[in-house]
Amino acid sequence: MPPRLRRTQAERRATTVAALLDAAVSSLVELGYAATTTKEVTRRAGVSQGGLFRHFATRHELMVAAADEVRRRQFESFAAALERLGDATAEDCLVLLRQACRAPMNAAWYELVVAARTDRDLHDALAPMATRYMKEIVELGRGLPAAAGVPDDQLESVLLGIVHLLDGESMMSVLDPHPELEDQRLQQLARGLKGLPLWDSAH
Amino acid sequence: MPPRLRRTQAERRATTVAALLDAAVSSLVELGYAATTTKEVTRRAGVSQGGLFRHFATRHELMVAAADEVRRRQFESFAAALERLGDATAEDCLVLLRQACRAPMNAAWYELVVAARTDRDLHDALAPMATRYMKEIVELGRGLPAAAGVPDDQLESVLLGIVHLLDGESMMSVLDPHPELEDQRLQQLARGLKGLPLWDSAH
DNA sequence: AGACATAGCGAGCAGGCGCTCTCTTTTGTT
DNA sequence: AACAAAAGAGAGCGCCTGCTCGCTATGTCT
Structure with missing residues (x-):
């Protein structure tokens, strides 16, 4: 459906990580630290749980990056x-x-x-x-x-x-x-x- | 085992509530809001879960009192x-x-x-x-x-x-x-x- | 003393948590 | 074209959460 152009792995990675950080930050702002769960972040970023943990080993790592x-x-x-x-x-x-x-x-x-x-x-x-x-x-x-x-x-x-x-x-x-x-x-x-x-x- | 003196209901209630508030406050100080669970508070206060919810209908009520x-x-x-x-x-x-x-x-x-x-x-x-x-x-x-x-x-x-x-x-x-x-x-x-x-x- | 109300107990429930594991899809290499 | 590596998906696991419910123990009232 989206114009299926070929992207490098680095680009795919970068956009996903950026989406996850965006999602984490906005969730921190709107819901606070405790309610910023991995599930909430993946929901906002449009990424699966597996996708998140491919780039951040733990929730802690995600929070530090955020x-x-x-x-x-x-x-x-x-x-x-x-x-x-x-x-x-x-x-x-x-x-x-x-x-x-x-x-x-x-x-x-x-x-x-x-x-x-x-x-x-x-x-x-x-x-x-x-x-x-x-x-x-x-x-x-x-x-x-x-x-x-x-x-x-x-x-x-x-x-x-x-x-x-x-x-x-x-x-x-x-x-x-x-x-x-x-x-x-x-x-x-x-x-x-x-x-x-x-x-x-x-x- | 403790000198079994007779206490009024009001006294029993007051000491238990005080213990719960003490516990809630110390847990907030040492562990923070999210980690101040009902279980942690009851553990610190030496009161059962049921005992807590007799005096505070919800965790929210306990936090407000604290x-x-x-x-x-x-x-x-x-x-x-x-x-x-x-x-x-x-x-x-x-x-x-x-x-x-x-x-x-x-x-x-x-x-x-x-x-x-x-x-x-x-x-x-x-x-x-x-x-x-x-x-x-x-x-x-x-x-x-x-x-x-x-x-x-x-x-x-x-x-x-x-x-x-x-x-x-x-x-x-x-x-x-x-x-x-x-x-x-x-x-x-x-x-x-x-x-x-x-x-x-x-x- | 007997009937009733309040205080306190703790096993258990439904639901949410971080995280894992296996799987498929996409990109890179030769 | 064939194989390897990386990215992404999502069902599921063990654990913990707030809270309930049936029960016993203690204090109150007539």
Whole structure:
């Protein structure tokens, strides 16, 4: 039925693996870590159980590959959005970073991080990814005009602090969202980034 | 074998329920949400399966009760630590808050929050608890001397922002800890709370 | 004391899990 | 064209899950 063109083994393999990773990531986003079963992933990917285990020896291996895929996509799309904006103000950067933290895809990352806390194998596989992730973010941030005002020896702490804040905000907003407070907080962060006090003391 | 003293039904019920909640919470902390099975909880509590389902109609009900227990204990222990300290400086308060976020018990809260994202029933049950939790923290913080310098209309945003930051930090430190950065960040937060810029611009 | 309600027990059930194994189909090699 | 290797399929296995149900033990009420 589909135009039966001949594909190399490498191509067949690549498309199947890609479909499986896509499926795993979307399932992590929509159903969470525990409900991302091999059966669910194969169903989404249109691949059989046997097909999955040909490319990933265990569910664990699939989850690790999915984690790396999430990390890669998240960083790429954030970097691209930053590029697209050109020379951005501190506020612009913060808005972008907040969008990235709240992106559905990032929820998959939280799922994996939380699962890794009580799963030693997953922990050991994800730890280097997390380190790399943070490092890439810091390096990206270091090149930004908005970071020019931050002393070099404080930049890493401040930058990752902002990421942590937006991560925590994103997680809790699922249960208890406060849009107004969150906007106010973004303004405070922008002031902080510029080396000003968080609020205007002449109230 | 144990001193067979006569207990009322209410007492029997209360001790069993307490044992089950203890077991559920410790299992959430040590094994995570997915691995906190009814069997695991009954094993830890020394109660039979039938005994559990006499008091909790479903696993879901047990998890909801455990969540409220976690919220209660976390807030109580934090309030007690604050009380114990007397009139605390901003640094003192931040250290205490950071300890609370990193406490093993708080990991159970993260487990439940993340699980609630993809479990509508759990979400609906936990949402009011999360709202209450945040509100209690803000009210507690409002009474602190360390918060005196923060304008009233900015306090909620700042305070919850700090909590989010410490939550995010706590979650990621499982995979990628940076003790030095985290201490530096605490100093920056303390400066921010006092209405100062986050860093000393006379570098 | 006797009747009733509540607490607690644990074997067992239907269903879902990760994974295996055998099989067929497709691609690569000579 | 003949054979080998890799990709994909899907029924099935052993195990674990949340939960039920019939039962005994204990406390409550008249």
